[in-house]
Amino acid sequence: MLSRPSGPQSPTEDESNVAFLQDNNDDEEFISKEKDFQPNTKPFYQRHLTAILVHTLIVLCYIVLGAGILLRYKGNCVPDFIPTPLQNAIHYKTDILATDDHEFGPPSPEIDAVWTNLLQYSNIRLSRDELSDDYRDNPALAEISDGSGIYGSIAVFHSVHCIKRLRYLLYADHYHANATERAMFELKRHGEHCLSYLLQSAKCNVDLTVFPMQWGEKTRIPFGIDQGHHQCKDWDRIQEWARERSFDIYEPGLLVHPNYGWAYSDGVDWVTGASLGDRLLADKVHNGH
Structure with a gap:
């Protein structure tokens, strides 16, 4: 009976070769996986x-x-900004539009004084640089003879002036008692100009404040009474700005027309600032006539 060898037995040569090949295969697989996980060096x-x-x-x-x-x-x-020298004088406030009668009513010294106060600084000095491109190169601007600037005003004063003129027409027997037929004709034409200007100004400066209609006690027709707050520019600040530049246009020799001399040599009883059929001197200059 053959006895079984005791102790561990050494692998045969063939077995060793197989194991070696398997180890090599494992190494190659590991190397292959390493290659697969190599970081991408591209930016x-x-x-x-x-x-x-x-x-x-x-x-x-x-x-x-x-x-x-x-x-x-x-x-x-956001509107396109039109430069104005009053930019720093503009301050906003909310206000209710009062409709009291201290500016209106039958002619009286008190009411006339109110309108004088409203327009007392309406004639101002401007420099050419302060004018917009619409006027800057105009050759016919009314320059003040003392060299202090160009005679100008602010659009809001034009509106107030127009309201004053329309009020005068309401009481023409008082304010234009001695006006000739020709003068009254021109004053009415001036009034029509004022109505047109006020309409265009209202449409330009559209006030978007809304207000409701209300029932009254004695009529069945609703009342359209605006009692709400509006966003307003501070009038007093505009007046203060204009006060510092204002001057007396009626001072003899201060405003001199290049062809006709002193502007107000014939008085200012009903002068409107324009005559029927007249045109701007600048138009004549531009047209070469």
């Missing part, structure tokens, strides 16, 4: 170029869309 922008381009395109689309919305909003809500 970030090259590895993600497509994603970067897509996101850049999206951002540009948002910028264009946002700019379009902003421009549309600006066009609807």
Whole structure:
């Protein structure tokens, strides 16, 4: 009977070769996996170029869309700024439009004094640089003879002047008692000009304050009474700005027409500032006539 060898037995040559081949295969697989997980050494922008381009395109689309919305909003809500030398004098306040009668009613010294106060600083000095491009190169501006500037005014004073003129026409028997037929004709034409100017000014400076109609006690027709607050420019600050530049246009020799001499040499009883059929001297200069 053969006895079984005791102790561990050494592998045969064939078995050793098989084990070696298996080890080699494992090493190659590990090396292959290592190669698969090697980090990409290309720059970030090259590895993600497509994603970067897509996101850049999206951002540009948002910028264009946002700019379009902003421009549309600006066009609807932010007016084009027209330069004015009064910019620093503009202050806003809320106010209720009072409709008392201290500016209106039958002629009286008290009411006349109110209108004198409203327009006392309406004639002002301006420099050419303070004018908008509409006027800056005009060759026929009314320059003050003492060299202190150009005779001008503020649009709101023109409106107040027009209201005053229309009030005078309501009481023509008092304010124009001695006017000739020709003078009254021109004054009425001036009144029509004032109505047109006031209408255009109201349409330009559109007051968007809304107010409701209300029932009265004695009539069945609703009342349209505006009792709400409005956003207003502070009138007193505008007056103060104008006061510092105001001057007396009736001072002899201060306003001299290039062809006719002192502007107010014939008095100012009913002078309107324009005559029928007249035209601006600048128009003549531009047309070469």
